[in-house]
Amino acid sequence: MKPDPWAPHVTVAAIIERDGRFLFVEEHTADGLRLNQPAGHLEPGETLLDAVVRETLEETAQPFTPQALVGxxxxxxxxxxxxxxxxxxxxxxxxxxxxxxxxxxxxxxxRTLWLSADELRACPQRHRNPLVLRCLDDYLAGRRFPLDLLHTHSVSPIGPGTTGN
Structure with missing residues (x-):
C-alpha cells in the first residue's frame, strides 16, 4: 500500500481586541498549560472562515465575526x-x-483570559508556539488583508447525467 502523501496541518486562529487587551485561551497541551489565540484545525468541507468562527465559539463560547486576514x-x-x-x-x-x-x-x-500585548510578551515560555506572539505583532503592526483574498472552490464528483463547468 502506498503511503499517504505529505500534507501540512491547516489551522486557523482569531485575534480579538477589546480595550487594548486580547482574548486568549489557556489550554492543556503535551507540554503543560499554554496560552494561544482561539485556534484549531480546519475540518473536512469547511471554509477557512467557517473554521475560525467555529473554533472561536468552541474555545471561548463567544460568536466571532472575522473582519480581515492578518497573515x-x-x-x-x-x-x-x-x-x-x-x-x-x-x-x-x-x-x-x-x-x-x-x-x-x-x-x-x-479558561479564557484577556491579556495586554505586554502581558503576553512577559511569558513567552507559556505560549503554545512562536506564532502566538508573531501573529499578535503583525496585527499590532497593522497587517490586514481583505477577507476575499482567499477563495474556496469545491469540486463535486460528476455523476451520470450531470455536466461540469
Missing part, C-alpha cells in the same frame, strides 16, 4: 520520537459578542 504562517515542529509536523496557520482578526449562556468550552480549554 498566513507556516511552521515546522520537531517532535521527540516521532515525525515532525508542519502547520499552515491562517490568522484572522475581528470582533466577538458576549459569551453564549450555557455554552461550555471545548475539551482541553481551561
Amino acid at each position: 498566513v504562517y507556516m511552521t515546522h515542529v520537531e517532535r521527540r520520537g516521532r515525525d515532525g509536523a508542519t502547520y499552515l496557520r491562517f490568522t484572522y482578526c475581528g470582533s466577538c459578542d458576549a459569551p453564549l449562556p450555557g455554552h461550555t468550552l471545548d475539551s482541553g480549554i481551561v
Whole structure:
C-alpha cells in the first residue's frame, strides 16, 4: 500500500481586541498549560472562515465575526520520537459578542483570559508556539488583508447525467 502523501496541518486562529487587551485561551497541551489565540484545525468541507468562527465559539463560547486576514504562517515542529509536523496557520482578526449562556468550552480549554500585548510578551515560555506572539505583532503592526483574498472552490464528483463547468 502506498503511503499517504505529505500534507501540512491547516489551522486557523482569531485575534480579538477589546480595550487594548486580547482574548486568549489557556489550554492543556503535551507540554503543560499554554496560552494561544482561539485556534484549531480546519475540518473536512469547511471554509477557512467557517473554521475560525467555529473554533472561536468552541474555545471561548463567544460568536466571532472575522473582519480581515492578518497573515498566513507556516511552521515546522520537531517532535521527540516521532515525525515532525508542519502547520499552515491562517490568522484572522475581528470582533466577538458576549459569551453564549450555557455554552461550555471545548475539551482541553481551561479558561479564557484577556491579556495586554505586554502581558503576553512577559511569558513567552507559556505560549503554545512562536506564532502566538508573531501573529499578535503583525496585527499590532497593522497587517490586514481583505477577507476575499482567499477563495474556496469545491469540486463535486460528476455523476451520470450531470455536466461540469
